[in-house]
Amino acid sequence: xxTVIEIVAEHLRANGFGGLVSVGGGCGCELGDLVxxxxxxxxxxxxxxxxxxxxKGEWAIWKQKETPTAEQWEGVEI
Numbered sequence: 001x002x003t004v005i006e007i008v009a010e011h012l013r014a015n016g017f018g019g020l021v022s023v024g025g026g027c028g029c030e031l032g033d034l035v036x037x038x039x040x041x042x043x044x045x046x047x048x049x050x051x052x053x054x055x056k057g058e059w060a061i062w063k064q065k066e067t068p069t070a071e072q073w074e075g076v077e078i
Contacts, residue, residue: 005034005035008020008034009031009034011046012031012034012046013031015046016048017031017046017047017048018030018031018047018048018049018050018061019031019034019046019047019049019061020034020035020041020044020045020046020047020061021044021045021046021047021061021062021063022039022041022043022044022045023045023063024043025039025043025044027039028047028060028061028062029044029061030049030059030061031049045063046063047061047062047063048061048062048063048064048065049061050062050067050068052073052076052078053070053073054073054078055078058078060076
């Protein structure tokens, strides 16, 4: 039997998402490491992983599929 996280991961993969994002919580987790936190993830939503153009190797999960603008990245803490 699958766990809730495995079911969520399969749904995300099948629909082209890169992870989960909690807009109000200011956090996100990528598909390969879902819900590594101990926070309540009931408010998390599917999102798309985008590489941070300001620093190599950094990324964020966004609700939008389109690449975030430089202005949008300004509000993201590294």
